[in-house]
Every structure is written in C-alpha cells, then in structure tokens.
Amino acid sequence: MAIRGLVFDAYGTLYDVQSVRAVAVELCGEKGELVTQLWRLKQLEYTSLRGLMQHYEDFWSVTRASLEFALESVGLTPSPSLCEPLMQRYLHLDLYPEAREALNSLKDRKLVILSNGSPKMLQALTEASGIAHLLADVISVDLAKTYKPNAAVYALVEPSIGMAKHEILFVSSNSFDAIGAKHFGFNVAWIERGGGEAAPADSNVSPFEFFRLLRGRAETLGSTADFLLPPLLSEPNARRAGGMVV
C-alpha cells in the first residue's frame, strides 16, 4: 500500500477544541471549565441529531446553538458579551503543538482537510494558524449538507483529491470519525489523544475528565482503525504503530 494522500479531520485532530477554555474561564469564572465541556459535547450531539433528522444547518449555527445551551445549563445568560468572544475563539483555535511540523514533513503527499466546519470557519482557522498553504483542499461537510459519520461526507474526498480510497489515509482523533471513515472504506489512523491514561479511582471526576472518559477511547461500533497514532504523525511513533508507509 502506497499512501499518496492524507485527509485530516480538523476539530480535535489538528486543532485543540479545548483551547477555548481560557476565554471561557475568563468570562464564566468557575463555571468556565464546565461550559467548555458541555459546549463541545452538545456541539457534537447537535451535528449527529441534525444529520439524523435530515435538518441541516451549518457548523457555525450548531456551534452557536450548543454554546447557548451550555451557558444556559450552568445558569448564565447567552448574551453577546459572552457568546461573541467565545465564538471568535473558535475561529482561532490552537493547532496542536506537533501538527504544523507533521504537516510540513508530509508535504510531498497531497494533504487535505475534511471537517464538519463550515467553509468560512475552516478558512479562518487554516489562515489564522498558517497552514493554509500546506493544504491542497479544505473540504467542508457543507457540500453534502450533513455531518460525519454519514457516508455522504466521506464520499466528498475522492473527487476532490483525485485518488482512490486505497491511496488515501484518513486521520482523526475523533473515534466516531475514524469509524465512519473506516466503514466507508478508507485506510484509517486514529490518533489517541488522552484516552489511555489511568482510570479514575471513584466517581468524582472533573468535567474535563468526564469528557475524556466519554470521548478519549476507541468506540466499540464494529469497526476499528488500521493504525493507532499517539501523537499526531510524529514519524517514529507512526512507524511504530504499524510500519505504515507515510
């Protein structure tokens, strides 16, 4: 198998969705951590629900609605003075530390993003983080008017990248995404971000720990990734994970 193209998920894979936390804590005080976790979980839930209901609205709308839900849940009013700075932060999420170097080291392959994000959100993100020039394409699910892991989303890749499935490696830290991509037929690498740590001693966990327990492990949904990559494509680990030709 020779991999000629790599398709990356954006939120959670290249970009750290937890990087909204500092703004959330600044604006929401001691509830900021809770808002951060509720927001992300509700955002993901809304993409699934809208996909399943066939009632699409774009990720900007979903991200805003889920933020409002999270704020109201903890007893805060979703005023513009709370929502605007948090939404703006979502357009400037931090790249994971190793992501830029990893993309740079792979630039002899065709590199593409496939993301739930709206076109405008993805344009803002890739430009603000200075990786736009490394990418051959940035594909938004908006073209399919549904969300991952609907197969219609993964079907956007081949026409864009101009390669067949077997030449493509799909890379995501979101295990539902890894499973969706695998079910569709790609070679898949799942980046395990934080799921492999020690289990809690009892039920007293922080919101972030709860989030991690809920989302940090591989799903048991009948498909498994081909490769497991602890940190993102840093070469020694990638080789160790499966001797893959990337």
Place this chain on the structure above:
Amino acid sequence: MAIRGLVFDAYGTLYDVQSVRAVAVELCGEKGELVTQLWRLKQLEYTSLRGLMQHYEDFWSVTRASLEFALESVGLTPSPSLCEPLMQRYLHLDLYPEAREALNSLKDRKLVILSNGSPKMLQALTEASGIAHLLADVISVDLAKTYKPNAAVYALVEPSIGMAKHEILFVSSNSFDAIGAKHFGFNVAWIERGGGEAAPADSNVSPFEFFRLLRGRAETLGSTADFLLPPLLSEPNARRAGGMVV
C-alpha cells in the same frame, strides 16, 4: 384539537434509566455512579452514530457495546459477571412513580409506545412493569432499522395507531426525541425531568449533575414542544401547562 391517541417514549420517559445505578454501585463500587452516566450517554451517542452511518444494530447490541465502553473507560473489564446483571436490569427498569397511574387515567385513548428499544427489550419491560395490557401497540424503531430522531421512525406511528398526526400527542422527556417528533409534525409534550433546578456554583459537579446539565434542558435545535409537562401527565399539571385536551 381533540387528542385521540398518545405515543410515549419509553427510556427516560416512562422508565427511569437511572434505576440501573444501584446495581452499578453494587458491582462497580465507587465507580458505579460514573459507569451509570457514561453508559447512558454513550448508548444515546451510539444510536445517533449508527443511524447517521446507516449501519443499524438493535438497541440490545448498542446497549451492550455502550456498557462495555463505559466499564473500560473507568478501568473495569467488561466481564460477564459485570455485564450480565446490568443488562438484565435494563430489562426491568423502574417505571417512574406516576407513570402507571397516568397511563391508567388515559386509557380511554389509544396508548402506544414508540421506542429505540428492540422488540424483545420492550416486551420484557412492559410485561415486567405490568403496563402491557394498557398499550394498544409497542412500536420499536427496529422496524425502520434506524433510530430517533430519524423521521422514518416517527413515520411508523400513523399506520400502527390508525390516526392522523393532528389527533396524536407525542410524549417524551428526551428533548431530541420531542424535537424530532415535532419536526415530523406531531403535537408534542416534552416532560422536563430535572432540568429546571438550580444551576451549579462552579465546575465541580457529580457525574449525575453533569448528565443532568447535558440532557435535562430543551434543545436549541429550531423546534420546540407544544407543551411542557412537569411530572408525567399528572392531570393538574398537564392542564396548567397548556390547557390541553388530554
């Protein structure tokens, strides 16, 4: 509007999914509370993901897979000695205290369940709880091979109940379900179970509180229920909520 038929959700609406907690605590000790909440959240997530992937397996399978995920997340091995008693408890969930009386008081209307549960799970539940004789039909999403809130699920109701949408009131405590039913076109009552309580002071919340914050409030997904019913259809409250003819 004259309501001639009522359609009830099962899990979380008539039956308390939290009633697995005592067995979970007995088997998992101090991690039991955490297992209870992770299990339910992951179970719901798996229904959405399988629906969106169009890769259906029934609710028994999903419930088992999500239990295994939850146990492994907290560092426990999903052995039969842990899984079997918990799965068995899922076949004998507690009815909410007011549910039997509410159904009894409504028995001059046609009463139906529409649930994500598999036919066998729903048969076991309704028989064990002694409400089977009150129900004209128990409809499983299994007929549509997908999950709520996919419209194909709600479309199962009219042929079964033999009435038109406007004669039917759909009742659920799961707000994604209430929204799906509303989006489909039913009259909808959303039963608010525990979402209206005081907001937390900070981010230190128990797993159950986190669950409640994530799931206890009405979703902001563009549709709203017609009626809000704090406790299940107990008549004074039902009248107060909207003067509805039930």
